[in-house]
Amino acid sequence: MNSSASHDVYIRKVAACFAWMIVIHVLACIYFTVTPKYYPLHRTAIALLYKRVFLIGPFYTEHRISISPSLYIRYKESVGEWSPLVDYGSDLHRQYYSAPWRYDRLKQDDLMRHFMREAFNTKWKHSHDPAEISNTKQFCTLSAFITKELIGKENVDSIHLIYSFSAFSAEQSAFKVDTVWNITFNPKQTCDIR
Amino acid sequence: MTYDRLIAWLSSGFQNQKAVTVFCKAVLILTLLRILFLWNASLVMVKYHHLSTPRSWSGKIMLAPSVLAGDHFSLVYIFFITLLIIGVFIRWNYLSGAIFFWITLNLYRITMPLTNGADQVQLALAVCMIFMVSTPYFKSPKMMAWQNVVFNASVLATQLIIVFVYFISGWDKLMTASWRTGDAFLMISNLQHLINPFFKDLLTNSIINIALAWITILFELTFVVFVWFRSTRIFTLIAGVLFHVTIAIVLNLPEFALMMSVSYLVFLKDTDYVFIKNRLPESSKS
Numbered sequence: 001m002n003s004s005a006s007h008d009v010y011i012r013k014v015a016a017c018f019a020w021m022i023v024i025h026v027l028a029c030i031y032f033t034v035t036p037k038y039y040p041l042h043r044t045a046i047a048l049l050y051k052r053v054f055l056i057g058p059f060y061t062e063h064r065i066s067i068s069p070s071l072y073i074r075y076k077e078s079v080g081e082w083s084p085l086v087d088y089g090s091d092l093h094r095q096y097y098s099a100p101w102r103y104d105r106l107k108q109d110d111l112m113r114h115f116m117r118e119a120f121n122t123k124w125k126h127s128h129d130p131a132e133i134s135n136t137k138q139f140c141t142l143s144a145f146i147t148k149e150l151i152g153k154e155n156v157d158s159i160h161l162i163y164s165f166s167a168f169s170a171e172q173s174a175f176k177v178d179t180v181w182n183i184t185f186n187p188k189q190t191c192d193i194r
Numbered sequence: 195m196t197y198d199r200l201i202a203w204l205s206s207g208f209q210n211q212k213a214v215t216v217f218c219k220a221v222l223i224l225t226l227l228r229i230l231f232l233w234n235a236s237l238v239m240v241k242y243h244h245l246s247t248p249r250s251w252s253g254k255i256m257l258a259p260s261v262l263a264g265d266h267f268s269l270v271y272i273f274f275i276t277l278l279i280i281g282v283f284i285r286w287n288y289l290s291g292a293i294f295f296w297i298t299l300n301l302y303r304i305t306m307p308l309t310n311g312a313d314q315v316q317l318a319l320a321v322c323m324i325f326m327v328s329t330p331y332f333k334s335p336k337m338m339a340w341q342n343v344v345f346n347a348s349v350l351a352t353q354l355i356i357v358f359v360y361f362i363s364g365w366d367k368l369m370t371a372s373w374r375t376g377d378a379f380l381m382i383s384n385l386q387h388l389i390n391p392f393f394k395d396l397l398t399n400s401i402i403n404i405a406l407a408w409i410t411i412l413f414e415l416t417f418v419v420f421v422w423f424r425s426t427r428i429f430t431l432i433a434g435v436l437f438h439v440t441i442a443i444v445l446n447l448p449e450f451a452l453m454m455s456v457s458y459l460v461f462l463k464d465t466d467y468v469f470i471k472n473r474l475p476e477s478s479k480s
Contacts, residue, residue, distance in 0.1 A: 003335075008205075011339040015205035018347040019197060026354065033362045053321060054351075056314045056359050058366035062373070065381040089387055096446070097390075106446055107235035107308050109387060114307040115242070141242050149238055168381045170372065175384055 029055050071116050072162040073146060077155045085162065088112060088150045112150065115142040120163060120181055134190050143190045160184045204346045205339075208328040210464045214349055217459035218286045218323055222294065224456050225316065226278045228449065229271060229301070236305055240267050243307055256296065260303040274301070288331065291324035312453040315359065319457060322352040352460045357418050359454075364414030373411065376403030382445070393444045413437055421461055428466070431458045 032042065032050055041047055072085045092109040096102055119142040123133055133139055147156055163181040168174075203209065229236075240263050247261050248254050254261075263270040274297050281290045298320035302313050325348035332338050367373035372381065383389055383397035397403060417434060420426040435455050442451035 007335050007339065010336060011205045011343065012201055014339050014343045015201045015346075018204055018343050019200045022200070022347065022350060022354070023197075025351070029354070029358045029361070033358070033365050052314075053318050054355055054358070055362060056311065056318060056355065057362040059311055059363050060378065060382070061366055062370050062378065062381075065378060065385060066372075068384045068386050070386060087386075093387075093446070100448075101231070103231045103448060104233070104235035107232055108238060110308050110310075111235065111239055111242075113387060145242055166384055166386075168372075168377070168384060170377060173377070173380075 025054070066168050068166040069113060069116070070164050070166065071112065072164075073150065074160045075151050075153075075156050076158045076160075077153060078157045079155075082158075082160070085160075108149070112145065115145050116163060118142070123181060134185055140190050143185065143187045147187045156187055158184055159187055204343050204350075208342060209346050209349060210462070211328040212464045212467060213459065213462045214326050214328065214345075215286055216462075216467070217456075218291075218326055219282055220456045220459050221316070221319055221323065222278050222281050224452055225294075225298070225301075226275060226282070227452075228312075229275060229278070232305070232308070233271065235308065236271070237267055239308060240264055240304060245303060257300060257303060259297075259300040263300075263304045270300075270304075285329055286327060287329060288324065288327050291327060295320040295324050310447070310450060311359075312449040315355075315450075315453050315457060318355045319352060322348045322355070324348075326352075349460060352457075353421075356454075356457050356460070357421060360414040360417040364411055364418070367407070367411045367414065373407050376400060376405075376407040379403035379406050388445045388447075390444050390446055410437075427461060431461060434458060 028046070028050060032047060032055055035042070070087060071089060072087055074083050074085045076082045089109045089112060092105045092112075096105040099105075115138070118138040119133075119136070122136045122138045134143075143159070146159060146161075147153075151159075161181065161183050162179055164177055164179045166175050166177045169176055208214075245257075245260050245264055248257050259270045259273070277293055277297060281294060284290060298317055302309060302317055305313065325344045327341065328345055330338060331341055367378070370378070372378045379397045380400075380403055383394050389397070397406075413433060417430055420430040435458065438451035438454050442448040
């Protein structure tokens with residue numbers, strides 16, 4: 001056997017190793033896609049690696065699109081009256097539509113909703129004590145973000161948040177709006193996270 | 195593709211070197227644009243999203259920029275931009291691949307609360323791109339054989355990642371009643387943080403919603419098959435670009451649309467570029 005032929009044999013052996021890896025990868029992807037989440041292997045480290053890196057999605061799953069959260073904010077300075085309730089998310093979107101290169105506006109809305117969601121999730125852990133909620137890291141982050149980035153005023157004395165979910169009901173084929181959190185707080189009395 | 199054809203494809207030289215190089219550079223340019231467009235939002239975010247220092251030394255080295263970004267955000271981003279610009283102009287190699295993965299990993303960590311499908315796709319592409327080096331790196335024929343097969347395998351792995359993005363999404367939709375009935379689009383019309391108000395009313399029509407839902411399901415599931423055949427590949431990719439442009443406009447997701455469209459470049463062949471070049475007017479060729 002000449003050296004060229006032996007090289008061909010070697011490269012085909014290496015290719016065979018990778019071909020098997022690819023076949024196993026495809027089978028794993030199909031398995032994690034079509035089988036229900038309670039099936040074996042779905043909670044293993046391999047499944048986690050696949051769902052993070054190799055098997056991206058699914059997008060627009062029902063549970064992600066069925067609820068639309070909204071956050072309305074009003075505030076009062078040390079002197080003066082309450083401001084009107086503002087949906088800052090819609091404001092940020094409007095800014096994006098008038099200048100589509102300001103994509104960061106949409107991201108700022110994403111960030112606001114992320115902080116709101118994080119704070120809301122802690123509400124359930126501390127629902128027995130409102131004072132405890134306002135001292136959680138998540139609530140402090142939300143408070144600081146709203147005060148500095150959205151309202152942008154120094155002398156804010158009180159902030160009123162109304163967090164609502166608009167959910168789709170398949171039976172009635174209609175949307176139902178629920179206020180899930182209605183809270184007023186003094187941002188100066190919540191912890192300073194930085 | 196049968197097993198023998200797969201082995202032959204993996205072992206017969208570097209497949210579509212030019213097309214793969216274009217793909218790698220395009221991903222780098224897109225990352226550069228994403229950094230620039232998201233600069234303001236990332237700057238706001240690092241103020242509130244405190245990143246801890248990893249305990250292990252390897253973790254500290256790998257994630258050092260993300261930790262530094264908390265206090266020296268601009269410095270870290272300028273450093274990344276510089277590396278990406280250098281990466282665009284130099285020949286793609288293992289070092290540039292590893293550095294790109296390092297940048298992507300750190301960007302992913304810095305912008306964690308803002309990450310979306312585009313970031314996940316970029317991370318997956320960055321892993322595969324490390325191995326997409328077609329410049330001969332080794333003198334030993336055995337090592338060259340490895341480099342050759344690893345190159346082809348990483349290209350195929352990237353293609354499979356993109357294909358499975360559609361398969362998992364299409365399958366999930368097919369298995370979900372609200373997608374089959376078109377109600378999913380009615381739900382989407384209610385997502386204030388996503389929907390472009392201009393299209394909101396359009397998505398309240400049940401007939402349009404059923405049609406859109408099934409077009410989406412069929413596109414996602416047929417992409418998985420048609421992208422592999424010579425006769426349907428280009429049409430499938432063009433349909434994919436149109437699909438993502440529509441999503442970008444209707445659902446305000448330009449980032450994901452661009453990332454998916456750029457990822458399609460990995461499906462192109464060197465001959466496609468020759469075909470395009472031959473059809474360009476003489477003046478633009480020069």
